[in-house]
Amino acid sequence: MLEQLERTAVELAAEHGYDAVTVEMICEACMTSPRTFYNYLGSKEAAILGPRTPFASEEQVRRFVHEPTDDVLVDFLTMVIDSLTEVAVDPALYRLRQRVIYTTPELSAKRLAIDGEMEARYRAVVVERFRAAGRTEATDAELDDEAHMVIALSRGVLTYTAAKWYEPGFDRTVRELIENSIVLVRRVLTTSS
Amino acid sequence: MLEQLERTAVELAAEHGYDAVTVEMICEACMTSPRTFYNYLGSKEAAILGPRTPFASEEQVRRFVHEPTDDVLVDFLTMVIDSLTEVAVDPALYRLRQRVIYTTPELSAKRLAIDGEMEARYRAVVVERFRAAGRTEATDAELDDEAHMVIALSRGVLTYTAAKWYEPGFDRTVRELIENSIVLVRRVLTTSS
DNA sequence: AGGCATATTTGCAGGGTATGCAGAAGTGTA
DNA sequence: TACACTTCTGCATACCCTGCAAATATGCCT
Structure with missing residues (x-):
């Protein structure tokens, strides 16, 4: 689910631009509720940014x-x-x-x-x-x-x-x-x- | 007015932290309406950031x-x-x-x-x-x-x-x-x- | 299957930022 | 006073995000 939300968010943003994409859109495409989106990702930004870049091993x-x-x-x-x-x-x-x-x-x-x-x-x-x-x-x-x-x-x-x-x-x-x-x-x- | 709004915004943010300060607070302190704030400044961020840094002359x-x-x-x-x-x-x-x-x-x-x-x-x-x-x-x-x-x-x-x-x-x-x-x-x- | 504990998902209320629009309030002038 | 013009304001709306509690799904045991 998390993966699907991120992927969808990125794809939609790539297509329509970050600002034009709403959390609701992403959720509709993923057949889930906005609240779940926020449970997983915390913010729209986070969905696009993805996991934090790792520190060197x-x-x-x-x-x-x-x-x-x-x-x-x-x-x-x-x-x-x-x-x-x-x-x-x-x-x-x-x-x-x-x-x-x-x-x-x-x-x-x-x-x-x-x-x-x-x-x-x-x-x-x-x-x-x-x-x-x-x-x-x-x-x-x-x-x-x-x-x-x-x-x-x-x-x-x-x-x-x-x-x-x-x-x-x-x-x-x-x-x-x-x-x-x-x-x-x-x-x-x-x-x- | 613009100047007063900026000054108040910066001072309040310095005192309570950027997130803790709402546009409404700033406006109350300046005895004006939120709508006017946005007319002048466009965003809370802009009030703190101030004028764009100038290019070299x-x-x-x-x-x-x-x-x-x-x-x-x-x-x-x-x-x-x-x-x-x-x-x-x-x-x-x-x-x-x-x-x-x-x-x-x-x-x-x-x-x-x-x-x-x-x-x-x-x-x-x-x-x-x-x-x-x-x-x-x-x-x-x-x-x-x-x-x-x-x-x-x-x-x-x-x-x-x-x-x-x-x-x-x-x-x-x-x-x-x-x-x-x-x-x-x-x-x-x-x-x- | 039924019952139960746990985890996941959801709806809802509410606070905050920001925008468009139309009307109110102020200002100066004839 | 009447008029034009600028500035300010309220209102409705869209969106982001959070807390809370209820609903739903999941896995497990009997």
Whole structure:
């Protein structure tokens, strides 16, 4: 039932636009009552957004912390992207969902806010990595600041990547996109003009 | 009237929390009707968010495009921050507003979305600067990509800066914060681990 | 099958945001 | 005072969402 409600919500929103679809419509299509919809999903938004994006697994975090390359940003982005692409389930529905979210400002905003809630946790992970790498010369505050910035930059890169990913003529893999993004970051920060 | 409604909305929200304040409350405090509130403001959100953040002025854009230093990111951030801090008006109300927004996830999200709408325009400005600097070796698509990344990174830095700015013990100026942020960006991208 | 406990589903009342519309109230002018 | 014009207001309506209690379905035991 939950699955059917979500699917129907996403499909209807993709077809008519998020605002044009009412909870009642979704329920009629699913032959159930609005009250049940709210019991399962809590809100119309939640139906479209779907399950919360997962935090990186313990194993992924462990690798990030204890098997560093010489580039935090790349490692961090790799970890996050890996955790995101692990979800799988129904790829068609997944992509439809993303499309609806991405084309509805209200929903992208909400999604950004939700993902932002994980940032504090990720920040701690980054600090842990710094510590593990023997960064003992810096104070806690300094490392936390630096971790904060790693997260902030990653957010930028991920935003950029997501935009590319949802552009009409998308053909490359996420990994290629991220690699391309990193190259771009370096270019922006090293070349003049 | 409009001003009074906004001020009252922000003050009540700061005191009781955004969700706890109803439009009716605001209107009672202002001795007016809910209908008038909606005539002026359109939504409760709008009352708290206030006027849209302005785009950089023509003069600021001109300087960014034609008087480049060797660092796009710094120049871009400088331009944006300058345009943001030019607003002025009532500083106390301004800060109260920011605080309410920053402490209400729903509102920060919305604000981020609104600001995001200016990114396309800023991207064009960055490309213009690249062109003015004689970057003729690159294709349009390449420059646009690079500009896109400048914006994405800036968003990250601005997010970081905003977080710092609204931390309890804030004492430094925005300019100092930005400079500090840039240093941090470079460190993250150049030092190992 | 009948009876029973539990879980799921539903209806209903109500509070909140927001919009369209038409009429009321205020304002300035001849 | 009469008129035009702007501003404000009330009312009806649509939609989102929540709490509560009743109805329905489900599974299990005798």
